[in-house]
Amino acid sequence: MGRMSAAQPHDALPIRLNLDDSDSPLDVVDALFLGRFATGAQPYSHSSSIDRVRPGVTLLPAAATVLRTARDDDDSRVLAEGDGWTVHVSRWNRGADVTVTAVTAELAETILKEATDNAADEPEPQPENVTMGFWYVSPRRGPHRTTRQIAAGTWDEVRANYTAPVADAMDRLMKVTPDDISGRLLLLHGPPGTGKTSALRTLARSWRDWCQVDCVLDPERLFNDVGYLMDIAIGEDEGTAKGRWRLLLLEDCDELIRGEAKHTAGQALSRLLNLTDGLLGQGRNVLVGVTTNEDLERLHPAVVRPGRCLARIEVGPLTREESAGWLGTEEGVGREGATLAELYALRRGSTPPSIPDQHPPTAGLYL
Known part of the structure; x- marks a missing residue:
């Protein structure tokens, strides 16, 4: 009896395209591109992502014939083909994803290189700027990282924005x-408006020779989505030198690290701690920076235990004397001093935010 041939993968995958009023021309272009790869006509695929595309670059090889184009306010798609290959270009703002399918792996690689060669636009960073990464989950691309140039002063320039004990801790x-790294968690806690985020921008500049700083824009999703967490913790960032440290910034994570965290938040907290000193963090040069408005006493004991934190700094307001020195006058400064946000408001001539009076006025004031 002759040996039966194994079923081809595409035989088990009927290709059917259903459209309704929720779909757009962009979705149609995406679906059409997958056809030749799914059927096996072009079984090889190569992709590349570019954060900033040079103006005027089409990202299409010279011999490309355009089959479809679609555009909306934020995104665009181009589907083009050549002899034995198909290219799909997805663009958003200044960035783009380019994917090529082809009859051979070598052809896919060659066409992708032609499409993206010299396409990236990377302006020379200014001395006062630092490159920061931003992670988020895109509905179309999944976990995604983009970079921006962020203005950040030197520590000497911004040191006066912090009260003396905080400035001393920040010095170190x-x-x-x-x-010097002995713990993997960096914790900045204190009231809103005290300059925690500003301090982290300056830290990114101070550490830029050995550490890439990435801000996670959706931290509440990070530790509840294992795939997203693995992409950030395990995946190598393109262009990042091997052995270079990474600092992941998670801002305003009050619920995550609060002592009375609910069950779901408790699971997320366990994954955070596993990233800092558990199996997930082993062999990875990853630090995690967390900011919170919570008091230290309300934080989960596992977060603040000795040996876990590289630094644990309470960022509070400046004293009245420090505030007057910063502002150049005592006018508008309360007896308890002022936060950095309040000082900037006073400098602009506007009324800083204030805490409502805890003692209600007498009845006569209502009449």
């Missing part, structure tokens, strides 16, 4: 090198 943190 700004000088940290890889050899």
Whole structure:
């Protein structure tokens, strides 16, 4: 009896395209592109992502014949083909994803290189700027990282924005090198408007020679989506030198690290701690920076235990004397001092935010 041939993968995958009023021309172009790969006519695929595309670059090989184009306010798609290959270009703002399918792996690689060669536009960073990464989950592309140039002053320039005990602690943190790392968690806590985010921008500049700083824009999703967490923790960032440290910033994570965290938040907290000193973090040069408005006493004991934190700094308001020195006058400064946000408001001539009076006025004031 002759040996039966194994079923081909595409035989088990009927290709059917259903459209309704929720679909757009962009979705149609995406679906059409997958056809030749799914059927096996072009079984090889190569892709590349570009954060900033040079103006005027089409991302199409010279011999490309355009089959479809679609555009809306934020995104565009181009589907084109050549002899034995198909290219799909997805563009958003200044960035783009380029994917090529072809009859051979070598052809797919060659066409992709032709489409993307010299396409990236990377302006020379200015001395006062630092490159920061931003992670988020895109509905179309899944976990995605983009980069931006962020203005950040030197520590000497911004040191006066912090009260003396905080400035002293920050002095030590700004000088940290890889050899000094003993804990993987960096915790900044304190009231809103005290400059926690500003301090992290300056830290990114101080550490830029050895550490890439990435901000996670959706931290509440990160630790509840294992695939997203693995992409960030395990996946190598393109262009990042091997052995270079990464600092992941999670801002305003009050619920995540609060002592009375609910069950779902507790699971997320366990994954956070596993990233800092558990199996997930083993062999990875990853630090995690967390900011919160919670008091230290309300934080989960596992977060603040000795040995886990590289630094644990309470960022509070400046004293009245420090505030007057910063502002150049005592006018408008309360007896308890002022936060950095309040000082900037006073400098602009506007009324800073205030805490409502805890003692209600007498009845006569209502009449």
